[in-house]
Amino acid sequence: MTRKPLLLASSSPYRKTLLERLGLPFTCASPDIDESPEPDESGESLATRLAVNKARALADRFPGHWIIGSDQVACLPDGSVLSKPGGHEQAAHQLRQSSGRRVLFLTGLALLDADSGRLECLCEPYNVRFRELTDAEIEAYLQQEKPYDCAGSFKMEGLGITLFEALEGRDPNSLVGLPLIALNDMLRRWGRNPLLENRPEPEKT
Template sequence: MTRKPLLLASSSPYRKALLDRLGLPFTCASPDIDESPEPGESGESLATRLSENKARALADRYPNHWIIGSDQVACLPDGSVLSKPGNHQRATNQLRQSSGHRVLFLTGLALLDADSGKLESLCEPYNVRFRDLTDEEIDAYLLHEKPYDCAGSFKMEGLGITLFDALEGRDPNSLVGLPLIALNDMLRRWGRNPLLENRPEPERS
């Protein structure tokens, strides 16, 4: 397969910072999609569908690109889904619900060839075990980081780490919003190896 420029279907600074780590050139664009869940839709199905829809939404505007889409949902033990809270009160309610529980984070990932329509996608699970949080701790955390645009109401790469008893999963990057291990696997299957593309030129004697 011919190599094509990479496009990240996101305006998220968190996902951009993660993709930067692979050392491959890419551009970003924000997809405009409806992120509402369908009736009876599971968290896994929702995360996967939204990641695919984000990639497809940009295919006409960016032909000759490989488009990366990603989306995340959080699921409480009872199966209810935690979305991006949007404000302090909803974030407070989410962290109260999560306190003392294991919360499953599901991150959808899609890689789309805009020209051929070839698509590869998956859903990466990651478990977070929250410690018992007091209302005072919840309020202090939210005032400090204001994670109102983050599913589950925390930023794992910041002070959010203080909310947890344990993290359980294959790739902690998925918790931030982009499963880099899975993405690296996809890119290698499509003929791009980030490790080899970042290999330094040999020194001349």
């Protein structure tokens, strides 16, 4: 299969930093999609649908690319979805809801060939067990990190780690926003192996 340049369908600095870890060249572009959930849509369906829609939204603008889309939602034990809070008050409400509970984070991932329409997608689950949080801790955390653009109202790569009792899942990168293990698997199936592409040239003797 012909290798095509990679495009990350995101303006998120967190996803950009994660994708850089694979050592493959890529560019970024921001998709413009409606992220509203459909009536009675499950968290898994929403995360996967948004990841696919992000990739497809850029296909016409970027022919000749393999496009990576990703999106994340968080689900409380009762199935209710925690989206990006957008502001302080909603973020505080989300953290009070999560306090002392297990929250399921679902990260949708899509890899799309802009030319052929070939698509591979999945939803990566990751469980977070929040410790019991006081109102003072919630307020102090939000004032310091302001995670208002993050599903679940925390930044796992920062002080968010202080909010947890335990993390449970196969790929902690998915909690930041991009499941690198699953993406690596997809890329290898499509003929791109980051390990082999990143090999240094043998020294000449």
